[in-house]
Amino acid sequence: MxxxxxxxxxxxxxxxxxxxxxxxxxxxxxxxxxxxxxxxxxxxxxxxxxxxxxxxxxxxxxxxxxxxxxxxxxxxxxxxxxxxxxxxxxxxxxxxxxxxxxxxxxxxxxxxxxxxxxxxxxxxxxxxxxxxxxxxxxxxxxxxxxxxxxxxxxxxxxxxxxxxxxxxxxxxxxxxxxxxxxxxxxxxxxxxxxxxxxxxxxxxxxxxxxxxxxxxxxxxxxxDLKAIDREVEVHAWGGASKLEEHLTDSGLTVRRTGRVLRVIRQDETTYDQIIESADATSCQIRRMHDHEPSLEDLFLVIMERLGYEVKSSKDLLSPSPSARKVDSPGELLP
Ligand SMILES: Nc1ncnc2c1ncn2[C@@H]1O[C@H](COP(=O)(O)OP(=O)(O)O)[C@@H](O)[C@H]1O
Ligand SMILES: [Mg+2]
Missing domain, CATH: 3.40.50.300 (P-loop containing nucleotide triphosphate hydrolases)
Structure with a gap:
């Protein structure tokens, strides 16, 4: 013992x-x-x-x-x-x-x-x-x-x-x-x-x-693990795709579903950058807040970082997982 x-x-x-x-x-x-x-x-x-x-x-x-x-x-x-x-x-x-x-x-x-x-x-x-x-x-x-x-x-x-x-x-x-x-x-x-x-x-x-x-x-x-997946959720009005383009061009990582954009939060300046991009593209921001990820979101982010291509966690949680490994997993997380 x-x-x-x-x-x-x-x-x-x-x-x-x-x-x-x-x-x-x-x-x-x-x-x-x-x-x-x-x-x-x-x-x-x-x-x-x-x-x-x-x-x-x-x-x-x-x-x-x-x-x-x-x-x-x-x-x-x-x-x-x-x-x-x-x-x-x-x-x-x-x-x-x-x-x-x-x-x-x-x-x-x-x-x-x-x-x-x-x-x-x-x-x-x-x-x-x-x-x-x-x-x-x-x-x-x-x-x-x-x-x-x-x-x-x-x-x-x-x-x-x-x-x-x-x-x-x-x-x-x-x-x-x-x-x-x-x-x-x-x-x-x-x-x-x-x-x-x-x-x-x-x-x-x-x-x-x-x-x-x-x-x-x-x-x-x-x-603590959820902290690796900090995103800002932005509800945009008029020109969400232009806003997405502008944010991407300024080096931010963005996922967009219709008028809702999820921007990976790099630091405190991310909020300002989003506001600047909205100004530059004349896009109206209706709402903006930190997105609280679920365990499922976290799982997807980890899988993505390790090089697995997954459409949704359902892919992985089905009896015969259809997740496709695209390249070898990198470093193990924390
Ligand atoms: N006795 C066994 N002989 C051969 N392969 C096994 C045996 N038990 C489990 N496996 C295989 O090992 C892997 C892990 O299985 P398991 O530990 O039951 O997974 P989980 O509990 O996460 O569903 C699976 O691919 C399964 O087919
Ligand atoms: Mg089991």
Whole structure:
């Protein structure tokens, strides 16, 4: 065991399935708190999680979770963290209370304590009235909640949830996200939540780790990462295309959709430059303000900078990503 300020840390972590590189030399640093593990399907999120839990052996590199070595101390890691897997891991013939108690016993809990805790966590995830029902009769939302209950029975300090909202309707999805958020906020626990849904991550997490095709493309606080995508939104009236031309000629980067221009903010003078260009082209500015990028905007900017040609994040988030790599990715972001 090593002492570290990071709940998860890896260095050069690589996992190959035959010739396929699923994790490509990852240097990961996950701090306390809620971190979203984002990336399109096939990016390597589940492989990374399983490698961190010591369920899959890394091909190269090293890492630690809560200070325990992922290569040699997988058992210690799995005892201390809560893992909510992507796949269906419940026994359909067991009642929820039975299932959750059993998972506690597997973790070494005394059967009496496990039973008591099982009642508590099932209530916590909203399954109080369904405790004695067989899991096989559960809806997807209820089954996901039961999975969450099994993963928190031992009150872990770190919860690793792989696509916890998969297959949920909007109401159960909201409930799941709120429950997970509450788990983290109460008692200063940490969370690593894999998702291909940017909204889910933005809702719960203040940090992200972004993967694409097995590579780490960004990590850090969402707020800090968004700072790389500062744009000024300009609503123009009469001559938006002339204004666009003038701004481009004066060295600014502009994207225009009809009368709305998004100008990359270089420094404080960008505003003045826009006003000057509007004057010069007799274009009227109706509104002008800093644009607050969404995680989706951020993802697109990062992909663009790394040399991937993407039309929209939907390209990347579809089951078979159609993003086309135009040239090799440059430097990894922060
Ligand atoms: N057991 C396996 N054998 C071979 N290839 C695998 C295996 N598991 C995953 N992969 C491949 O590794 C890549 C990453 O998969 P995965 O980690 O499941 O991605 P994600 O969870 O981000 O959707 C995919 O291309 C997938 O097809
Ligand atoms: Mg996955």
């Amino acid at each position: 090593v002492l570290t300020e990071h709940v998860i840390q890896t260095h050069g972590l690589t996992k190959a399935y035959g010739p396929h590189i699923a994790l490509d030399s990852m240097d990961l640093k996950v701090q306390k708190g809620a971190t979203g593990l984002l990336g399109p399907n096939g990016a390597g999120k589940s492989t990374l999680i399983k490698t961190l839990l010591g369920l899959i052996v890394a091909s190269e590199g090293e890492g630690s979770v809560l200070g325990y070595d992922i290569r040699s101390e997988g058992v210690d890691i799995r005892k201390r963290i809560g893992y909510m897997p992507e796949y269906d891991c419940l026994n359909p013939d067991l009642t929820a209370i039975h299932q959750v108690t059993y998972s506690g016993e597997l973790l070494g809990m005394n059967p009496k304590v496990a039973t008591q805790r099982a009642h508590e966590v099932l209530e916590y995830v909203g399954l109080r009235d369904q405790r004695y029902r067989e899991v096989g009769t559960f809806s997807t939302g209820m089954a996901q909640a039961a999975k969450l209950a099994t993963s928190i029975i031992h009150d872990p300090e770190l919860l690793i949830a792989d696509e916890p909202t998969n297959g949920l309707d909007s109401q159960s999805r909201k409930f799941m996200l709120n429950t997970v958020k509450q788990i983290v906020e109460e008692g200063g626990r940490s969370l690593l939540m894999a998702s291909h849904l940017m909204d889910d991550v933005e809702n719960v997490c203040d940090r992200i780790v972004m993967l694409h095709k097995g590579k780490l493309i960004a990590q850090g606080r969402i707020e």
